[in-house]
Each structure stands twice: as C-alpha cells, then as structure tokens.
Ligand SMILES: *[C@@H]1O[C@H](CO)[C@@H](O)[C@H](O)[C@H]1NC(C)=O
C-alpha cells in the first residue's frame with residue numbers, strides 16, 4: 001500500500017522528469033515469487049529474495065527508469081524443456097547488484113552434449129539483459145545452453161559476474177562421452193556501448209561472441225575451457241567496429257582469439273578491433289584464428305565480409321598453444337581482408353605455424 005505522501009512525491013518526481021509513465025515511486029518492492037513482480041517494479045528499489053521460479057515461466061522484470069535492484073538470496077528455476085528465457089530484465093539507468101547471489105539454471109537436467117543442435121529443447125538464452133546502467137556481482141550456475149544475451153538500450157557496464165558451467169565439462173549418460181554442456185556461450189552480444197569486465201566464465205563455447213555492434217570493451221575477464229573470445233559468426237548485413245579486448249586471461253580454450261565470418265555472407269564488415277595485454281595458455285586448436293569460411297574451419301572462404309584494422313598493439317598479448325595446435329591461422333577470401341594490420345604486440349608460442357591465405361597485410365609479426 002502506498003502512502004499519499006509517497007504517491008504525491010512520485011507524481012511530483014514524474015512531473016519534473018517529464019516522463020510520468022516511467023518514473024517509479026520512492027519505495028522498496030520485494031520479490032519473493034512471480035506474483036510480486038508487478039507491484040514491486042513500481043518502486044525505485046526492488047529486492048529479490050530467494051525463491052524458485054515455476055517451470056516454464058520467465059522471471060521477467062520490467063523496471064522503471066533509474067531503479068536499483070538488489071539480490072538478497074539465490075534464485076532457482078523449475079526444470080522443463082522449453083525455449084526460455086529464464087530471466088529477463090529491462091529498463092534504463094538501472095543499478096542491478098546481485099550481491100554475489102546465484103541464478104541456478106538447472107543445467108544437468110537438460111544437458112545431453114548437443115546444446116542447441118539437437119536433443120531436448122533447452123531454455124536459451126538463460127539471462128536476457130535489456131537494461132542500461134550497471135549489472136554486477138551475479139553468479140550464474142549451470143545454464144541449460146547460452147547464458148547472457150545482451151541488448152542494452154544505452155550504455156551498460158557488466159562487471160564481476162561469474163558463469164560457472166564447470167559441471168558441464170564432464171560427460172553424462174546422454175552425451176555419448178562428450179562434455180554434457182554444449183553451446184553454453186558466456187556473453188552473446190549484438191549491441192553498442194557495452195563494457196564487460198572483471199568476470200569469470202567457465203563453459204563449453206564462446207566466452208564472448210560479438211555478432212554485430214560497436215563501442216564494446218571486454219577487459220580483465222577470465223575464460224576457461226570454452227572456445228575463446230570471438231567476433232562472429234558474422235552474417236549478411238552485420239557491422240562490427242570499435243572493439244577493445246584487453247587484459248583478459250584465456251585458459252584451456254580452443255583458441256584465445258577468433259574472428260569468424262560466414263562463407264556465404266555479403267555486405268558485412270569487421271573493423272577497428274584492438275587486442276592488448278591478453279594472455280592465454282594450453283590452447284587446444286589455435287592461438288589466433290581469423291576465418292572467412294564459417295561454418296567450416298579453414299575451408300573455402302567467402303569474400304563478402306570486409307575485415308580491416310585488426311590490431312594487436314599496446315601491452316603484449318602472450319598466447320601459448322598446445323603442441324598439436326597452430327599458432328596463427330588467417331583464412332581470408334580474395335580481397336576481403338584489407339589494409340595493414342599491426343600485430344607488433346602479439347607473441348604466440350608452442351605448436352606449429354598455421355596458414356595465412358589471401359592476405360599479406362599483417363605487419364611486425366612472424367610465426
Ligand atoms: C540514474 O539513476 C540514479 C539512481 O540509481 C540517479 O541518481 C541518477 O540521477 C540517474 N541518472 C540519470 C542520468 O538519470
């Protein structure tokens with residue numbers, strides 16, 4: 001129940017802001033079940049208590065502008081084969097503080113080694129983030145498939161997050177000897193003005209995948225066991241530019257850095273990507289892979305995606321690959337990798353040299 005004072009204050013606040021429909025009342029709302037959500041999001045402060053979301057339903061939080069959200073306990077999701085998402089949050093200038101609490105996706109219930117390619121339908125993405133502002137201190141445990149899908153309506157900083165799908169590294173009775181978790185991307189991003197920092201991802205697919213967008217910074221993160229830090233796959237019409245990937249640590253992934261463009265894509269581009277101060281060890285397949293033949297790896301490349309200004313500069317990037325891995329492989333279509341690329345701050349050790357196809361613009365690097 002709102003006091004008259006609170007209501008008047010809210011109306012006055014709304015009038016000043018000139019956006020009555022989106023301003024919240026100065027009160028604290030509490031969510032301890034899905035039934036509480038509609039009332040709680042009318043308040044400027046929303047506290048999420050520990051509860052289990054019923055199977056087959058999205059925990060959907062549509063916030064007023066400038067809201068503050070605090071997790072006060074862990075949230076679990078009932079197990080059911082369906083599309084998801086499990087959690088979705090939207091709003092402008094939101095401060096979301098997980099206080100280290102956990103969203104438990106129930107992964108082992110779904111995992112069959114096939115991810116999105118077959119087997120049971122899995123909720124994906126698990127976490128749909130559509131806020132601007134800050135999203136911090138959240139732990140995700142055992143996502144059924146892909147974890148974060150980010151489409152922020154304004155500048156957003158995501159920090160100090162943990163994705164722990166380490167249990168998915170082990171095979172189970174349904175995965176035919178393969179890791180049970182599959183397609184468990186950490187962050188899938190098609191957006192602008194995003195920073196992801198100081199986070200940890202333990203998974204079985206891309207740590208970060210940028211499909212399109214600009215002004216994206218990925219820094220000081222740790223990625224373990226997955227497919228590295230990726231741009232792509234890039235499909236027709238996609239534009240990626242202004243990307244900074246720095247000071248991350250990649251451990252036991254397929255590769256540290258990958259740019260993959262669809263062989264059949266047209267009218268697309270990747271430009272102005274800067275890698276600085278990243279380290280990687282025990283890479284299973286490549287140190288750096290830039291490949292225009294996706295979904296094939298080092299197959300026949302297409303040339304409909306222009307790739308330019310891909311630079312390893314600033315602090316040295318130091319990657320160590322396994323003995324049967326290739327240090328650097330670049331597979332360009334004819335005339336679609338352009339200009340000169342400064343790779344003076346890249347050192348890759350171990351393994352053997354990979355191919356450099358259809359491009360001679362890499363400067364200050366030899367493998
Ligand atoms: C964003 O929200 C905070 C409250 O969390 C508020 O103090 C601040 O003024 C808001 N910023 C803008 C630009 O509206």
Ligand SMILES: *[C@@H]1O[C@H](CO)[C@@H](O)[C@H](O)[C@H]1NC(C)=O
Nearest residue numbers: 099100101136137138160161
């Ligand atoms: C990051 O999260 C951890 C675990 O919840 C917490 O102890 C730490 O204070 C957080 N760091 C910051 C800078 O918020």
Ligand SMILES: *[C@@H]1O[C@H](CO)[C@@H](O)[C@H](O)[C@H]1NC(C)=O
Nearest residue numbers: 052076077078079106108109
């Ligand atoms: C869903 O199943 C997984 C795996 O059996 C289990 O860890 C998790 O606790 C279950 N979730 C709920 C809400 O019961």
Ligand SMILES: *[C@@H]1O[C@H](CO)[C@@H](O)[C@H](O)[C@H]1NC(C)=O
Nearest residue numbers: 236237238239266267268269
């Ligand atoms: C090329 O891609 C841009 C988006 O980047 C789109 O606006 C445009 O319509 C596309 N052109 C063609 C011919 O498909």
Ligand SMILES: *[C@@H]1O[C@H](CO)[C@@H](O)[C@H](O)[C@H]1NC(C)=O
Nearest residue numbers: 215216241242243244272273
């Ligand atoms: C390249 O990207 C950086 C970082 O986003 C940006 O500051 C810079 O202006 C961009 N350079 C060009 C030529 O667009």
Ligand SMILES: *[C@@H]1O[C@H](CO)[C@@H](O)[C@H](O)[C@H]1NC(C)=O
Nearest residue numbers: 301302303332333334357358
């Ligand atoms: C160069 O690119 C063309 C496609 O643009 C491709 O057919 C050819 O195989 C490529 N050459 C090499 C050596 O990969």
